[in-house]
Amino acid sequence: MAASDNPQALAGLKVVELGQLIAGPFASKLLGEFGADVIKIEPPGTGDPLRKWRVLKDDTSLWWHVQTRNKRSLALDLRSEEGQEVVRRLVDEADIVIENFRPGTLEKWGLGWESLSERNPGLIMVRISGYGQTGPYRDRPGFGVIGEAMGGLRYLSGHPDQPSVRVGISIGDSLSALYGVIGALLALQERHRSGQGQYIDVALYESVFAMMESLIPEYDGAEVIREPSGSALPGITPSNAYPCASAEGEDEGQGEEYVLIAGNGDSIFKRLMAAIGRQDLADDPRFAHNDGRSRHAELIDGAIADWTRQHERSYVLDVLESAHVPVGYPYTAKDIVADPHYLAREMIETIQLGDGESLKVPGILPKLSRTPGRIEGGGPALGQHTRDVLDELGIDRETQNKMRERGVI
Numbered sequence: 001m002a003a004s005d006n007p008q009a010l011a012g013l014k015v016v017e018l019g020q021l022i023a024g025p026f027a028s029k030l031l032g033e034f035g036a037d038v039i040k041i042e043p044p045g046t047g048d049p050l051r052k053w054r055v056l057k058d059d060t061s062l063w064w065h066v067q068t069r070n071k072r073s074l075a076l077d078l079r080s081e082e083g084q085e086v087v088r089r090l091v092d093e094a095d096i097v098i099e100n101f102r103p104g105t106l107e108k109w110g111l112g113w114e115s116l117s118e119r120n121p122g123l124i125m126v127r128i129s130g131y132g133q134t135g136p137y138r139d140r141p142g143f144g145v146i147g148e149a150m151g152g153l154r155y156l157s158g159h160p161d162q163p164s165v166r167v168g169i170s171i172g173d174s175l176s177a178l179y180g181v182i183g184a185l186l187a188l189q190e191r192h193r194s195g196q197g198q199y200i201d202v203a204l205y206e207s208v209f210a211m212m213e214s215l216i217p218e219y220d221g222a223e224v225i226r227e228p229s230g231s232a233l234p235g236i237t238p239s240n241a242y243p244c245a246s247a248e249g250e251d252e253g254q255g256e257e258y259v260l261i262a263g264n265g266d267s268i269f270k271r272l273m274a275a276i277g278r279q280d281l282a283d284d285p286r287f288a289h290n291d292g293r294s295r296h297a298e299l300i301d302g303a304i305a306d307w308t309r310q311h312e313r314s315y316v317l318d319v320l321e322s323a324h325v326p327v328g329y330p331y332t333a334k335d336i337v338a339d340p341h342y343l344a345r346e347m348i349e350t351i352q353l354g355d356g357e358s359l360k361v362p363g364i365l366p367k368l369s370r371t372p373g374r375i376e377g378g379g380p381a382l383g384q385h386t387r388d389v390l391d392e393l394g395i396d397r398e399t400q401n402k403m404r405e406r407g408v409i
Contacts, residue, residue, distance in 0.1 A: 008035025009371040013188075015096045016087070017041065017071065018078070018111075020048045022144065022170050023128045023204070024100035025067050026177035031096070031184070032070035033364050033373035039090060039389055040068060040380075044075040044407055047382040058355065060379075065351065066361050068379030074390075075383030075409050082408045084109050089393050091116050091123060096184050100128040103138045113199045124187040125199040126180040132203035142204055144172035151208025152215055159230040175207040231260075232301070237293040238263045238272070242305045244313040257313045261304060262326040264290060275323040276307040353378050383409065 013036040017028040025040070025048070032038040042048050054063050077083040088111070091097060097116065099106060106112045117123050127133055130142010145166055148154050153172075158165040183200030191197060218224040226234075231241035243256040263272035266289055273282035281303060286292045293300055308316050313329060320327040331339070337360055342348050347363040364373035386409050390400050403409045 006371050008374065009368060011035035013037065013096065014094045015039070015098060016090050016094045017098050018087070018106070019098055019100035019128070021050050021053075021100070022067070022173035023176045023180070023202075024098045024126070025050065026174055027126060027128070027180040027184075028071065028098045029067055029069065030177070030181050033375065034368075034371070035374075036096075038071040039074050039385075040071040041074050041076050041078065041087065042382055044077055044383065044409060047073075047075070051382070062359070065353065065359055065378030069351070069361070070374070070376045071380060072385035072389060073380040073383055075386050077408050078109055078111070080406075080408050082403060082406070084111060086390070086393070086395075086408075087111055088116070088119060090389070092120055094120065094123065095188070096124045096126065098126045098128075098180065098184075102141060103127075103129050103133050117197060117199075121196060122191055123197040124184055124191065125197070126184050126202065127199055128176050128180050128202045128204070130204050132206065133201045144170040144176075144204055147172035147176070147204025148208050150205040152212045153208050156226060156228050158228045160228055162228075164228065172204045172208050175211065176202050176204050179207050179210075231258075232297070233264075234297075235290075235294050236264045237290060237297040238269070238300050238304055240301050240304075242301075242308040242316075244308050244316055245311055247312045247314070258329060259308060259313055259316050259320075260328050260330070261308075261320065263304075264293070266290070268325055269293065271323045272304070272320070272325045275319055275325060276304060278303050278307075349375055351375060351378050354381070 010031055013031065015028050015031050015036045015038045017024060017038055017040045019025055019028070020042075028036075028038045028040070040048070048068070050067055051061055051064055053061050055061070076086055078087065091111075107114075113125050113127070116125065129138070130147055131137035131140055145154075148167065148171060151172065154164050154166065156164075157167060180200060180202045183202065187198050187200060215226055218226060233239040239262045241258040241260050243258055246257070261272070263269050269287065270282040273279060281287060281300065286296065287300070311319075317327055317329070336342055337348055345363070345367075348360055349363045350358050350360055353359055359378065361375070361378075364375065387397075387400065390409070395403075400409065
């Protein structure tokens with residue numbers, strides 16, 4: 001993405017992040033990448049638990065340098081009256097507050113929507129929780145995996161007659177963050193008209209549920225309960241994973257390689273069948289449209305697999321790409337960082353950490369032509385910007401030192 005001399009899209013916007021771990025911080029990360037000043041509040045001494053999640057290097061999570069880039073870290077005890085007063089003063093000047101505590105937690109600290117919006121009527125507050133701010137389940141703790149299960153995704157993940165599996169990332173949290181950002185930007189747009197703020201209520205399970213396509217109308221309109229289907233996509237044919245022959249020199253026992261083929265468009269299906277030498281299936285009137293193909297999915301998938309099994313994956317990819325058939329394979333991290341398209345699209349960027357070491361990290365989405373996002377290095381050290389933020393609030397150094405002695409900062 002070309003550098004731009006224009007101010008970033010969200011330059012001048014002030015965001016206070018009260019969340020931790022994934023959903024809330026992911027939302028504020030997105031805002032920070034486009035120029036918002038994000039002040040991340042962390043508990044003194046320990047910081048956000050994400051600092052110790054997944055793979056650590058130099059005692060800090062490598063994930064941290066993605067999730068918390070472009071933020072300023074303020075170490076502040078939200079349970080103390082002094083810490084709560086600092087938050088109020090920050091919110092007086094803020095455009096957006098993002099939080100993902102269990103409902104009622106901020107109210108207990110005197111930092112709920114009613115009290116903060118009374119001080120700052122233009123405030124926008126993104127509230128992400130497991131079950132939302134209302135309803136009979138509101139007080140239950142809810143992590144992403146529970147939201148994914150309740151939202152319907154977990155039941156469909158895996159193979160028939162086997163235990164369901166989780167998606168390998170915290171997709172429920174990330175989807176909720178995206179909805180939170182959409183809500184915040186909608187509220188900002190509306191604030192231009194009314195001058196008033198509002199809060200955005202995002203539930204993890206609802207964010208997942210919103211992705212579930214035809215799940216509910218198929219149940220209500222046809223009494224069909226969608227079931228897990230492995231790598232296939234029932235009712236959309238052909239779209240599946242197909243085994244390939246082992247590459248020359250590959251050790252036995254390494255497992256089969258697979259390709260993913262999406263030949264479910266009518267014209268694409270004809271090109272696919274011609275490419276694998278099955279013109280008879282391409283010309284069969286039963287398979288002219290998706291509904292007919294779906295009634296004979298096993299036959300069609302079998303024909304494709306019979307062909308792919310005879311060839312190495314690289315050959316299959318070359319043949320089908322030449323035939324303009326959508327084809328690919330499951331990328332590992334190693335595949336991603338070496339892929340020329342990822343690199344050309346600047347989806348792999350390299351940052352410099354404080355110790356001078358470089359680290360590859362994901363690039364920025366979405367890609368704006370005139371005011372693109374930026375990455376300003378890795379995640380901050382705990383409390384790295386505490387003095388700066390408190391100085392900006394006009395809190396003198398003597399008071400700050402006393403706050404530090406009491407463990408408030």
